[in-house]
Amino acid sequence: MTDPLFSASITPVSQTDISPAPGVFQVQIGYLGLRLSGILNQKAELPPPERISLEADGLSLRKETLRFDKGTAQFRCRVSRPLLVRLAPDTLLEARIDSLGHPLHDARLPAPGGGSGWRLTLPHAIGGMAEEIARYGPVEKKGHLTPDAAMLQERQAGYLELYDALRAVFERDLNRPLFILYGTLLGQVRAQDFIPGDDDFDVGYPSRATRPEAVRREAIEIMCTLAEQGFVIVLNASGRPFRVRSADGPVWCHLDNRPVFTPGDGHVWLHKQARLPLHLADFEDSEEAVLRGRKVLRPLRPEAFLEAYYGPEWRVPDPGYSNTARPVPKMVTRGLSRICLSGREQQELAKRYPGRIIPERWQPLYPLADYAESLGF
Known part of the structure; x- marks a missing residue:
């Protein structure tokens, strides 16, 4: 059977006489779906706009909050492969500034060449x-639609069951805590519950290594223990x-785990692309908390972690938040890339633990x- 995406095409709309916003809008199609991204430059004489709306034939798929750094904001989101079929066979994709009262409200970011967007052709789409x-x-941050209330409850209950089982292994066999992080921690601190619509579960563990290469070797040992x-x-x-x-x-019921370590520079390092001015001791000596009536572990100073990662406004819910376009210093990117496993590793x-350790890059x-x-997907 031929992959239907082989018949898809994406082309920039011809230049028009629109007054574009200062920036560029890019669309790429690949095996996992669509990738929509762009850069918006702030005009010196204007305040920064608040949001960007990513649209298909005028329908807002997702709105992203814009965060400017040195006059530039970046955004990036996905539309997953299973969801693409719900677009029209011929679709106009646009990135529209959505900031009522702002002089650039309703302005479109131009595609390369100056057009107002991209024309996507999907012969197999059904609308x-x-x-x-x-x-x-709206489409959530990973490119899917949020499950309905019943399915979301089922998934979140599944995450908690899996967390209980995995935490027990970390405590019994690895002699270290497994604590919640990121959005999972944010929901727990705010309301002892998940963030509304949250469809993932983030955890971490304290590394006993200080060099990225040693952190990687330690992670490999932990992965082998878990596979066994x-x-x-x-x-x-x-x-x-x-x-x-x-x-x-089920394949959807997984935890996103990562080591938390310090090279002795007064910061903790952890994926996804974070270097935070915190002490590793706050993660080594985690504390008990309650998430939807279940015991979880969290860092000793959870508010300090949330402020260091999300900023001082972390207490205010932001449905358009996405960390995919946060500016990351090259030093951090390079340092954390060294804890990633090589292709040979x-x-x-995968050969040692067939079906138990699955590298995405080697999966047919x-x-x-x-x-x-x-x-x-």
């Missing part, structure tokens, strides 16, 4: 995106350690059903 968004809400205990480990295309799920659980682990793309069963 119905407006009805899907009306039912489930019956868990499935997934490594993304960069080899970043690591996503984990149970061998008999990934291949060796076809048949589509097999790829989705192993990794999802």
Whole structure:
């Protein structure tokens, strides 16, 4: 069976006489779906606009909050492969500034060449995106629609069950805590619950190593222990350690795990691309808390972590928040890339633990059903 995306095409709209916003809007189509990204430059004489709306034939798929750094804001989001079929066979994609009262409100970011957007052709698409968004809400940060309330409750209960099992292994066999982080911690601190619509579960553990290469070796040992205990480990295309799920659980029920370490520079380092002015001791000596009536562990000073990562406004809910376009210093990117596994290391682990350690970059793309069963989309 031929992949239907082989027949898809994406081309910039011809130049028009619109008055574009200062920046550029890019669209790329790939195996996992669409990638929409762009850069917006702030005009010196104007305040920064608040949001960008990513639209298909005028329908807002997702609104992203803009965060300017030195006069520039970046944004990036996905539309996952399963969701693409709900677009029209011929679709105009645009990035529109959504800031009522701002002089640039409704202005479009130009595609390369000066047009107002991109023309996407998907012969296999059947439409119905407006009805899907009306039912489930906007496209979430990872490119999917948020599950309905019943499915979301089922998934969050599954995450908590998996967390209980994984935390027990970390405490019993690895002698260290497994604590919640990022959006999972944010929801717990705000309301002892998940953030509304949250469909993932972030955790971490304290590393006993100080050099990135040693952190990587330690992570490999931990992954091997978990594989031997019956868990499935997934490594993304960069080899970043690591996503984990149970061998008999659904592919969606996984935890995003990562080591937290310090090289002795007064900061903790952790994926995704974070270097925060915090002490590792706050993670080594975690504390008990409650998330939806269940025991979880969290860093000793959770508010300090949230402010260091999200900023001073972390207490205010922001449905348009996304960390995908946060500016990251090259020093941090380079340092954290050194804890990612090499291609050879990934291949060796996959051979040693077939079906238990799955590197995304070495997983065959076809048949589509097999790829989705192993990794999802």
